[in-house]
Amino acid sequence: MFEPATSRPHLPDLERQVMELWEAEGTFQQSLALREGAPRFVFYEGPPTANGRPGTHHVLARAFKDVVGRYRTMKGFFVERKAGWDTHGLPVELEIEKKLGISGKQQIEEFGIERFNELCRQSVYQYVDAWTEFSKRMAFWLDFDNAYWTLSSDYIQSVWWALKTMWERGLVYKGFRVAPYCPRCMTPLSSHELAQGWQDDTPDPSVYVRFRLKDDPGTSLLAWTTTPWTLPGNVALAVDADIDYVKVRQGEEHLILAEARLGVLDGDFEVVERLKGRQLEGLDYEPLYTYLPPEGRAWYVVTADFVSIEEGTGVVHTAAAYGADDLRLCQEKGIPIRHTVDLRGRFLPAVEKFAGLPVKEADPLIVEDLRKRGLLYKSGQIRHTYPFCWRCKTALLYYALDSWYIRTTELKRELVANNAATNWVPAHVKTGRMGDWLENNVDWAFSRSRYWGTPLPFWVCDACGAQRCVASAEELGLPADADLHRPYIDEVKLPCDACGAEMTRVSEVLDAWFDSGSMPFAQRGYPRLGKAEFDASFPADFIAEAMDQTRGWFYSLLAVSTILFGLNSYRNVICLGLVVDPKGQKQSKSRGNVLDPTFLFENFGSDALRWFFYTSAPVGENYRTSEHELREVVRQFLLTLWNVYSFFVTYANIDGFEPSREPALPLSERSALDRWLLSRLSHLVETVDGSLDRYDVNGAARPVQAFVEDLSNWYVRRSRRRYWKSESDADKLSAYQTLYEALVTVSRLLAPFTPFLAEALHRNLFNGQSVHLVDYPAADPAARDAALETEMSQAREAVVHGLAARDRARLKVRQPLPAVTVTREFQPELANMIRDELNVKEVRTGEEFALDTTITDELRLEGLARELVRLVQEQRKRSGLNIEDRIVLYHQARGDWSRMLDRFGGYVAAETLAVELRAERPEDLEGVTVGDELWIGLRRAS
């Protein structure tokens, strides 16, 4: 016996029950134990930032991680699934700042780094709990008990080892980097933060400035800027080597600018000379300000590749420390770099005229100063998009800061090669987004002047400046499990090997992307610990994350492992699109279009959401997600499957069908319909298995949906009578065995996709056995019958034609007709199917399709018989009778109805399980009247 299956399941409840069952039985652990010692399939979990609650987009990546892990396990591999938590970084710090109501480094330090970092740690733990619960609810099987944490001392020391390895290879250096910087919070901002702070239509000065040539003060280069405050820091002017420039005379003076930009000049002018940008290269000019004389050559014209003729003058004012292009250019040309502005965004004392002034306040004063000195050509105002600090609304400055770098540009060729050797799904990311990113690789700035992160293991001698990189706690004289975070680590001093003086740690912490990029070895504590595990689990066979990780984890994994091990740390990667709202808009709190995963789980179930992600859009595309879409998944797929299952269980129990009692009938003894289904099933198994093997999840999932539709709307629809009939013959057994095999196989095929539903079905169908502990189905080639599949689809086509013809002739299907003519010969069973579906007496073969619509008296009465059967069935249902209950049918009939009963009474009785037809109308029986010629009523037969 099977457990009775309701025809109206509540999927979220069902899921929770299965989840509890897994917890109680340790099914996940069993699935791992089952494959212990088997070949490994290596999966790496990209650690979510333990900050913020999981959203619907997190279900997406986790659904794809899970489907592959489960599939490979069922294919016989040992798939370790070590959870991981990315615990460091600015997001965590910002959360604590918000909680404390403070902002910026100064206030953090006043609060105390020790207490601050302790709060960060606590916050992380709290979020990890929420993430664990969420992951379990969506059936994402992960080993949470053995999770790796980027904040652990073992992890940190692995990361230090990686840094030291790079350090020893000369790949680490300290340099200058321009970052968006908030002078009030005194911190550079990450690109993520920057993205939140752009404001349109921001007014800024627009000034055109004369730079007088040293050898010819009557001639000036004309440059344009919207940040006058950077002018005291001017060190060079940049031109494009190939652009056409002109020298024009205007009044007493000569001006040089791009020919394409002549429109910026006021008044008449006369072109006196044309020349290419490269002819200007090397010209010296008079500096605007000389407060901070550069130590080396400056104040001359250089060529650059970023000069635009879309705006400005084609002559670009270059202030080394206040623009990314500017800084790179100066570094390339060897032009010295000096700050004129301090970390609070105020002019340094050396810039006497503006000393101490916040730069934005100095803007008008500088413009006025230049005007007085005759260096201002003209000034005005423009409106453009400008970034502001998303927290305090202060205008951001682009500001060069000390930063530590890894020379990834030196490894560019290897990075590109290792990426090329990686299988990307979808394929275009390899050469597209990722390849493009790698081609434009810049050295990795990995330091952050913050607090909650892996501290940089670099010590510098206070006396001689010697530097040292450390790779373990032991080297510092600390126990291996010491807390290695700030501020404790800051207190550790080392003796200088060179001069014996004291060495102090540099104050920065590490970019959290370096942490997560180190997980292949750091999750084991390698190389201090876990050497064997690391060797057995590197590189990964598979990872999956969203597209935005091309610049995040996909890159940091690639870069770190390319440097350390010479190869990429993943062989196959699924790269997913965004979860967006029905209009294609990114979900965001401010738009109010965020779908809460918990809400979706509770209303539709996590299987529904997972299935939606596997089927609704190609991998890499965005998912337009809405309640409506999920309702469709439930209704059309999950419940359709469930109802086939429920149908099977109901009748199997009535008939006492026990799958293991009888040997499987050979194919030759099964009906064509059964052989058709088994052939379809065999193809399905091959398709699903093959597609999953290629990481083509769409290609695997969509055919299952099509199969279930056929199963429900053709196979079961056509087979119903075979289960109902009272005799237990070979055909009935064949029907049960076939449907049973299809259901068991489909539940196994679906196990990786919809783990809850598949489990519920399989456990009931298969002796309580978990579907996640069995092997993935293998296709049975013997079941293939392509000719039969073709014949069946042609038979179905004939039915479609016939029904359309009936519709045109306005003839109900209930009304039997003499014949249909079809254009090919069908084997008898299929011909019968056509006959049934079209309710015709005969299927003939002929040149073209035709429906004979002649209705004889006999046929008309038979139509009435079917009418009556339907009425009785409706009454049975309404009276709450069980499907197998027998009845006594009472009737009062006149005219055609009476003639019909004489002729077809036996048929009516058989169809309605009536043991007796009685031509009487008991007083106490309600019944129904049809027109004025028929009354019927029924009672359960005793």
Next chain:
RNA sequence: GGGCCGCUAGCUCAACUGGCAGAGCGCCGUGCUGAUAACGCGGAGGUAGGUGGUUCGAGUCCACCGCGGCCCA
């Protein structure tokens, strides 16, 4: 400004290498039902974003343009 992806019915999406434009939802009509949160048939609904090109033949290949999304500058 650059890169990548997308643009097919009102909506969400299909269509192996170029070969008769489809499904689901929604709408209208109709049929069937011990068949479920159903199902069947018919209908309305398409300039395949646009323009050119290659080809016997283009939704599919090429070029350019437009719109949307993501990323970078």
